[in-house]
Amino acid sequence: ELFRTKLKRKLKMKWNSNYYLILYYSLESQFSAFLPHRPLGFYRKITGHTLIDIGTGPTIYQFLSACDYFKEIIATDFLEVNRAFIHNWVHSEDKDGFDWSPYIQHVCKIEGKGELWKEKEQKLKRKLKKILPIDIHQSDPLGSLLSQPADALVSTFCLEAASPDRPSFDKAFQNVTRLLKPGGHFLMIGALEESFYLAGEVKLTVVPLSEADIKESFAKNGYHIHDFHSYNMPPTLKIGVDDVQGIFFIHAQKFP
Numbered sequence: 453e454l455f456r457t458k459l460k461r462k463l464k465m466k467w468n469s470n471y472y473l474i475l476y477y478s479l480e481s482q483f484s485a486f487l488p489h490r491p492l493g494f495y496r497k498i499t500g501h502t503l504i505d506i507g508t509g510p511t512i513y514q515f516l517s518a519c520d521y522f523k524e525i526i527a528t529d530f531l532e533v534n535r536a537f538i539h540n541w542v543h544s545e546d547k548d549g550f551d552w553s554p555y556i557q558h559v560c561k562i563e564g565k566g567e568l569w570k571e572k573e574q575k576l577k578r579k580l581k582k583i584l585p586i587d588i589h590q591s592d593p594l595g596s597l598l599s600q601p602a603d604a605l606v607s608t609f610c611l612e613a614a615s616p617d618r619p620s621f622d623k624a625f626q627n628v629t630r631l632l633k634p635g636g637h638f639l640m641i642g643a644l645e646e647s648f649y650l651a652g653e654v655k656l657t658v659v660p661l662s663e664a665d666i667k668e669s670f671a672k673n674g675y676h677i678h679d680f681h682s683y684n685m686p687p688t689l690k691i692g693v694d695d696v697q698g699i700f701f702i703h704a705q706k707f708p
Contacts, residue, residue: 477511501522502604505606508583510537510538512555516555517559524581588628592627594631604637605628612646635705640666640701640702644662646658680700
């Protein structure tokens with residue numbers, strides 16, 4: 453509880469969504485050139501009514517392909533500023549906001565269906581029904597805001613970055629698993645062996661996780677792992693804003 457209180461105070465005072473996006477998601481950063489590929493492969497294998505994104509942050513790339521496979525997408529974040537960022541994008545209320553069009557165009561290209569990127573953008577905005585506050589360290593992370601468990605979860609760089617230690621990560625994992633229906637699917641994208649990252653003036657701690665740690669967490673929380681991939685972070689991307697050693701992608705299914 454003390455950790456959450458301190459983290460919330462630090463983030464509210466110093467978190468900068470624009471700085472975070474420019475640092476990690478601008479075309480110059482090269483950080484996420486490959487990120488849209490794995491979610492596409494995940495969504496092509498499943499379908500359902502509701503997809504919940506755990507810890508959306510100010511980003512949308514993680515569910516760009518989901519609008520073709522789910523009727524409803526729910527974004528969630530701990531910080532009001534990030535929720536406002538997504539709200540403004542959905543409602544086109546921030547003309548100077550981050551430009552996601554290169555990502556949307558790239559996803560349309562790799563999907564190969566000839567869809568115009570503007571059509572994809574509008575479709576996603578229609579499907580993004582709710583933007584909710586979440587606390588992954590509560591046993592019921594969404595409180596009474598969720599009427600029934602989701603068909604699928606996606607989470608990118610969230611649980612390990614919002615937990616002070618491995619036991620807290622495990623507990624948060626257990627908490628978000630309650631949001632998923634039996635037989636539902638979970639795509640997690642995260643950092644390997646990372647201990648910190650920068651976002652504006654704030655330096656945030658991260659729980660360093662190995663591939664074995666990730667697989668163990670899914671197994672002991674009642675999941676069957678369908679797919680696991682990891683990539684080493686190339687030296688050109690090690691520029692001092694974090695100490696991440698690699699990126700992992702895991703697709704798992706909750707046992708019925």
